[in-house]
Amino acid sequence: MTEMSGADMVVQALVDLGVDTVFGYPGGAVLPIYDALYKHPTIKHILVRHEQAATHAAEGYARSTGKPGVVLVTSGPGATNAVTGITDALMDSIPMIVLTGQVPTTLIGTDAFQECDTVGITRHCTKHNYLVMDPDRLGPIMHEAFHIATHGRPGPVVIDIPKNVQVATGTYTVPEIIQHNSYRPQIEPDADAIAAAIDLIAAAERPVFYTGGGVINAGPDASAALRQLVSLTGAPITSTLMGLGAFPADDPKWLGMLGMHGTYESNMAMNRADLIIAVGARFDDRVTGRLDAFAPEAKKIHIDIDRSSINKIVPVDLAIVGDAGRALDALVAGWTDRGLSARDYGEWWRRIDGWRATRCLDFPEKKDAGAEIMPQRAVKALFDATRGRDPIITTEVGQHQMWAAQHFGFAAPNRWLTSGGLGTMGYGFPAAVGAQIAHPNRLVICIAGEASLQMNIQEMGTVSQYRLPVKIFILNNEWMGMVRQWQELTYESRYSNSYSDSLPDFVKLADAYGWTGIRIDNLGQLEDGIKTMIETPGPVIVDCRVAQLANCFPMIPSGAAHTDMILQPNDIVGTMDDEAKALV
Amino acid sequence: MKIKTEAGERHVLAVTVDNEAGILAKITGLFSARGYNIESLTVADISADHALSRITIVTSGPPAVIDQIIAQLDRLVPVHSVTDLTDQGAHVEREIALVKVAGTGDKRIEALRMADVFRAKVVDTTLSSFIFEITGTSDKVDRFIALMRECGLVEVGRTGVVAIGRGSEAL
Structure with missing residues (x-):
């Protein structure tokens, strides 16, 4: 039992709970906690470039280690930006603690600057959440929150801490037995x-x-x-x-x-x-x-x-x-x-x-060196080139994600990080950042689509800052491929807004951030390009140009049975009845 | 294309929860987020130390949905127990309504006569109005209110259902 400020209690609790890494972004309502962190060099703070990325990085950290990921963001926009990642963690059962700053208790409800109802907004996208009104409660709540996030079905827990609760002093206590009075998940099977x-x-x-x-x-x-x-x-x-x-x-x-x-x-x-x-x-x-x-x-x-x-x-x-x-x-x-x-x-x-014997994952391709690369081939080549290196693979969301799932073989758990339930474009790159922080010496590759990657591409700055050797392998087909595939399947190929127009030059972008950029244009360059990516020590972005109109098969169209799989592109009919169209 | 809905049956659930800020929003939000019905919901603190509240929810849905509602409620962190009183069998359900009737002459006399039949109490009166307090099952309260519509009903307040299982067993 020690008298200390709320902010010091937060950091002390993190230390006591064995947290080594916090992903976050400072702001007015969390400045006291940031100041407390300044004095605790054992906790590494990773400064992201957007709060959503902090949550996905924490997910990547959690999924690749089995430990909970910890996020620290400010009130208002800091908290709302974190909501997508919190929901992602809820859907995929990822243990995560999100500490959010809040306006002082005296200003709650007054539409104060950077105020939002964080506990209200996150009530249904967290496993549990807290608004801490008394610094004496911080110790017990922090410990209970970690217990809830990691026990039973894991999930995200938000702790919203008003700024005056961070500044005020109180008694830091650690509960002797961490057991919630009503939350008792059944662990042992009958x-x-x-x-x-x-x-x-x-x-x-x-x-x-x-x-x-x-x-x-x-x-x-x-x-x-x-x-x-x-x-x-x-x-x-x-x-x-x-x-x-x-x-x-x-x-x-x-x-x-x-x-x-x-x-x-x-x-x-x-x-x-x-x-x-x-x-x-x-x-x-x-x-x-x-x-x-x-x-x-x-x-x-x-x-x-x-x-x-x-x-x-x-x-x-x-x-x-x-x-x-x-x-x-x-x-x-x-x-x-x-x-x-x-x-x-x-x-x-x-x-x-x-x-x-149907060999459903086979795909047609030309084999000459100048041929365009089939995206499936690119994933297979990546898999072949990384065998024995035990890589951690993250993905964004879309066709490339499915091709990675189909053609990359995994031998062990915690090597495959992907957004399943929520299907969050923009997940993969920050998740790779989190995984790389947790495993500094491992090969971490984000298999990305050019569209998804752009949803959190600002994290290139984070990677540069912490000198992380993250590799991004873009299957660049210049389309939101899965959207286009559904438009072909359901809307007679009316490509409404699914073309990735005005793409950046990813190689130049790499250069701008101090990364290595590699462009792969044809089959002849594929193996060497991948080899260079793996052997280059720092962060690398690979712009792998792939066949633009390739689609992901086999596929069960929405509303169809397991036995009604589309195995080939020419099985596509181009329209659907309304019942099927209404399904996601 | 038409959107299909499934017929359901009425269930009364008793839920004990930590008496903490936001718990009611959590429960009602679960119902709205997952598309479950709430026909009535009552909540009050029930423990000496004010640590626990009991929420009585009347809901309806097909059996599989009722089962899901119970499971979904049960996994919320602040929820201690969920009991399906309808499934459990015999239980007592009560609701209170305050019913204001305004008017003079025959209708006023008829209102008072019917209130007597329903064992509703007069809790306030003026020369041109009554407030009746009626306690009973929701059905009984419904029937009383329907009759009062004919007798100058101007305002109604209802508590929603509270319910408890019969016998010596307790939750």
């Missing part, structure tokens, strides 16, 4: 449900594991348990976008990602399965396609830490509420204890191999 799940798995003839970001959130041990369980049961496995890396992509049991831009084999396996074991995945609309045609023959087991995810979209036969890692451990232990062995899924695998 033993009977685990036993019932083992019965179902043992009896299944056509099972498939469907795993998601919850396995990543449960930590590397959960991924290890997943591998063990898949190996013990011998069942095939697919994963959502958020779950990539939990299971190695080079394993023969891996079917690839499922869903809208998933593989034909994974979607067909889901459709024909007699048992789906969903682990830390939430039956998102990108995954299920048309609901009344989703996995019609399958019993479904759903393991999730959030009870509200269960039966939300797809009714399931067996629900297991708990941490994915604990549940997987319990399944492995139960399976082994009962002396069960893998069933002969020979017929099931033969059918899967039949679907695999």
